[in-house]
Amino acid sequence: MKNSILFSILLLLILVACEDEISSTMGEEAQINIDSSKLYPMQPSIQREGSAEVGWNTLINGDYIGSGIPIDIFKTAFPTAENTWNRTGLNEGIPHDFNAFNAENGVAVVAPNCFQCHSSTLNGELIPGLGNITSDFTVDQSGINLVLDQLVSATYTQNSPEWEAYFPFSQATAVTAPQLQTSTVGVNPADKLAAVLGAHRNPETLEWIDQDLLDIPEEVVPTDVPPWWILKKKNRMFYTAVGQGDFARISMASSLLAIQDTVQARKIDNSFADVIAYINSLEAPIYPEEINQLLAEEGKALFLNNCASCHGTYGDTETYPNLLVDISEIKTDPALIEANFGYTRFTDWYNESWFAQEPHAARLQPEPGYIAPPLDGIWATAPYLHNGSVPDMETLLNSESRPLIWRRVGNTSNYNYQNLGWEYESLTSKEDKFSYDTQLPGYGNQGHYFGDHLNESQRDALIEYMKTL
Ligand code: HEC
Numbered sequence: 001m002k003n004s005i006l007f008s009i010l011l012l013l014i015l016v017a018c019e020d021e022i023s024s025t026m027g028e029e030a031q032i033n034i035d036s037s038k039l040y041p042m043q044p045s046i047q048r049e050g051s052a053e054v055g056w057n058t059l060i061n062g063d064y065i066g067s068g069i070p071i072d073i074f075k076t077a078f079p080t081a082e083n084t085w086n087r088t089g090l091n092e093g094i095p096h097d098f099n100a101f102n103a104e105n106g107v108a109v110v111a112p113n114c115f116q117c118h119s120s121t122l123n124g125e126l127i128p129g130l131g132n133i134t135s136d137f138t139v140d141q142s143g144i145n146l147v148l149d150q151l152v153s154a155t156y157t158q159n160s161p162e163w164e165a166y167f168p169f170s171q172a173t174a175v176t177a178p179q180l181q182t183s184t185v186g187v188n189p190a191d192k193l194a195a196v197l198g199a200h201r202n203p204e205t206l207e208w209i210d211q212d213l214l215d216i217p218e219e220v221v222p223t224d225v226p227p228w229w230i231l232k233k234k235n236r237m238f239y240t241a242v243g244q245g246d247f248a249r250i251s252m253a254s255s256l257l258a259i260q261d262t263v264q265a266r267k268i269d270n271s272f273a274d275v276i277a278y279i280n281s282l283e284a285p286i287y288p289e290e291i292n293q294l295l296a297e298e299g300k301a302l303f304l305n306n307c308a309s310c311h312g313t314y315g316d317t318e319t320y321p322n323l324l325v326d327i328s329e330i331k332t333d334p335a336l337i338e339a340n341f342g343y344t345r346f347t348d349w350y351n352e353s354w355f356a357q358e359p360h361a362a363r364l365q366p367e368p369g370y371i372a373p374p375l376d377g378i379w380a381t382a383p384y385l386h387n388g389s390v391p392d393m394e395t396l397l398n399s400e401s402r403p404l405i406w407r408r409v410g411n412t413s414n415y416n417y418q419n420l421g422w423e424y425e426s427l428t429s430k431e432d433k434f435s436y437d438t439q440l441p442g443y444g445n446q447g448h449y450f451g452d453h454l455n456e457s458q459r460d461a462l463i464e465y466m467k468t469l
């Protein structure tokens, strides 16, 4: 008996010793166990062709929001905006995240555009398509709404064409503003925004309805805005793969804010094939600092053995398997998936609505996991995971080291090129709207344990390689 215990201990010691040897001499052999029955390939659907150039013009000058703030009033609020992207005409001098356009009745108005959420500054450069990590949805903006209402009606009266061009915008923002509060600056409530807007539209005619038809749950599940340049590899849209069918149709959801009817929706739908063509033309930004090529080579071997089966391969032979990973395998915060399944009234609304009609039909199809995203340009897109709960790559690959409560420090130049993420500090309690408390529902930083078995130097090599993607 004693002997057999001794023998077991000896065997264990030998095994442990061997394992050590394996991981130090042949790092690329480091193993993880993945249950392949929990990986579901996502199938592609037919997409329209379009012109990237026309799409860019639509994005920065188009009228896809339909209604907005009369331009003179807007310009008193933003008298000296930078002229990003050298826009001309009505849009000259309008901030990059707003579009000026003529509303249906010919009045010039200004409304937020897609770049509110889909552009960000990194190293002093504004990058279209990089998710905005500074937008602040922690505060209910209803107050601004009321002030705007008063300004527009006092300046033009409520019988004016200006009021007519402004009213749909005001009506929608009044309903949405109090329902979008997140706990932390940087995370985004867009999924809830879409549901709230759907709740106030007749599914077939898309006309506005004052009462809330869908009785939307109160919680706001936060997401980190994904970069646009990965869309071209994906067969389904969104973190949970819930977006199926025509991507252009799905992407025009923002228009639910203030369009009038299906005539206007059809027009926008026609122009959005070009918007998708533009999004698909975007390339990931190149890592700007020096890369240690030898170390990166080592990291590549580790990547191929530990990561590529889910995230694909990069460089000369690009592959991407389009896998959805079951929540029981990925183990990250489940709230976003649960929101799709637990609350089907919005998906039902969508799937019976104008959006789901041919030609170019789209559907919302809940799935039980998260997509393993393409990692192109991953160095630039911290924080990580669908809810932005992990501040950098170092902590993503070592789950023990992930901070429970943390706050970004410095400004948009304080990117940590070693750890691939923003400089941050750990806190003992949530101090302000800038601190991220991973203990809140939907904000959890658990899961994705695929880097935990690596040692420090393997992790360094892997990170070096990730800079090249
Ligand atoms: C209020 C912020 C916000 C605005 C405005 C916004 N988006 Fe998004 N967008 C998001 C968020 C957040 C996600 C990720 C949601 C998810 O996956 O659950 C997203 C996802 C996407 C995706 C899918 C990316 C992927 O990899 O699956 C596309 C494409 C997209 N948006 C296009 C647009 C376009 C085009 C517009 C303007 C018409 C727009 N968005 C306006 C916040 C926004």
Ligand code: HEC
Pocket (backbone or CB within 6 Å): 034, 239, 303, 306, 307, 308, 309, 310, 311, 324, 325, 329, 330, 332, 333, 370, 371, 372, 373, 375, 378, 381, 383, 384, 385, 386, 387, 396, 448, 450, 451, 462
């Ligand atoms: C079993 C499949 C699987 C394996 C293996 C895997 N990942 Fe992932 N990875 C995922 C999924 C799924 C997500 C999205 C999880 C979420 O957002 O909740 C993800 C997310 C990520 C992200 C964050 C992406 C973002 O935009 O925030 C990075 C970075 C990443 N993985 C790197 C790696 C690396 C490096 C490895 C190898 C050590 C690896 N992954 C192994 C499935 C996998």
